[in-house]
Amino acid sequence: MELSRSYFFTLREQAKDEESISGNLLTRAGMIKKSSSGVYMYLPLGYKVLKNIERIVREEMENAGAGELLMPALIQEEVYEKSGRRDAFGHDMFNLEDRFGKRYVLAPTHEELFVEAARMKIKSYKDMPFNIYQIQTKFRDEPRPRYGVIRVREFLMKDAYSFDRDEKGLNDSYNVMYNAYKKIFARLGINCAIVKSDTGAMGGLLSEEFQAVTDIGEDKLVICNECGYAANSEIAKCTLLTNKSDEELKERSLIKTPNAGTIEEVSKLINEDASKFVKTLIYKIDEKFYAVLVKGCHDVNEAKIKKLLKASEVVLASFEEVEEVTGAKVGFAGPIGLDIPVIIDNEVMNMKNFIVGANKTDYHYKDVNLEDFNYLLVDDIRSITKDDKCPKCGKEISFKNGIEVGNTFKLGTKYSESLDLTYLDKDNNLNPVWMGCYGIGLGRCMAACVEQHNDEKGIIWPMEIAPFKVTIVVVNVNDDSQMDAANYLYKELRNNNISTILDDRNERPGVKFNDMDLIGIPIRITVGNKIKDGIVEIKQRTNESFEEISLYDACARVEDIIDGE
């Protein structure tokens, strides 16, 4: 690409409205441009990166034996009604109607259509296993897009689906994809933590996420450096932190706590340690109220409650609803005298003589014990904290943030049963097909890569996905000897199939160096006044220093660098 005649621009100032490092750098580098909230253009340089990511994903999918196809994005709503997922997705889907009033959605995911496609082939056990995939745009009506192209409403995704006769087959297919994913992210230069996660709206037996570790990730990951345990903190199991207290049970008493609705305020007022408190939160779960009790210093984990009650919606009750249910202002709720079901966290079971709200404004109970009230369920319903130990080996854990760049699901027979995808086995019996599904967010990979590879000057692309591998900076384009040498080298590199930028703009050298650093080209060749001795400079984006080399050896040297020296 000769820059003086190409669509190329950079922004010198910070991009307003782009908070994340990747969103900001990609925008400033002229690679993406926001079209509307959560919808982006991929401009020429950015599109090259995206296509490189696609290429790598395709290569590894083909290596894993998956066949590529292309599904429509426009799908009749009926399709999701049949699978029972119309309501599960709810407001996340974009809806539209055709001229006859027939209802359609823009596909947020494609399990249903892949099942339909699979049905065309699968009749007998001999027709499996196989694996098919596509790279296609998905649409999700995100309530709050953010972080550049990390959380968007229209995005390119690779989704693959495996079809097997039985669970063993599924496990084998899953492992093949799992290993392909490891290879893909290694090639993309993305440092991934692989964590167990919630199966959520997809359902199924097992879900693992490939999380790019960064500072701004939306997901919190729990990682044990000792045994390798890794999980999304949403589902990380909490073990008991304390042993059963051996205190004597005391008599419960009502205490006046005027205007003290938070644990901090009450603990100050009555001079009791915060560890003596039990929080009572009123939740509305599938339109029914529940009281949820956790130790004062812990947070309720709504995903765990959802799973425990097999609920589809878990939300905190509004202030008005809390007052209605407890008869007291928010901050004074407690389990005693409530006529709604009570759910208790395991940790509370080991507490004695604790403090709770009295369901009476400005009053709390102290020296409360489990005998003082009824409860429906006891389970692990809190979020893991930094005081917790690894649920697997009991050693120290650490927390990291992650961007979910890929996920793999063992769906089992969930969709094949609801959509009636069956096959005949050797004994002539009908059985449901065992499915797996495997996704990668391509735009997200691009953003995650920038989040992990940047410095104060800009992006540092890994060699395999860089928009161009080499850039030739001509210090003074008015100097014919420099231009001639640069043109020679440009041709030479291109003849060797090395993607190259020729920065032949009539700009000051500083402008060009800064631009090339910003857009993150891995190898820079500077053609300057040393050309009179036949010398050019090669500098790698990751290095501070450069090497001097003869113009005629430069191309071979570049090939060495690309091949990893």
Add this chain to the structure above:
RNA sequence: CGGAAAGUAGCACAAUUUGGUAGUGCACUACAUUUGGGAUGUAGGGGUUGCAGGUUCAAAUCCUGUCUUUCCGACCA
């Protein structure tokens, strides 16, 4: 969906409080000088101040409505 903020030149902002010719920096055009880390000088071009309505002799500025964007939260495979 709840709370908060912002929309003025291609970009980043000022002028709004106190209504009176819409300005600065970068970018852009021309010429000259300059060419190894975001050059300098001179001369220029570019705006229905998001949109609609209202108040007023007069609105970027005050009022009403509306749209868009961002942030915090809720939500999220």
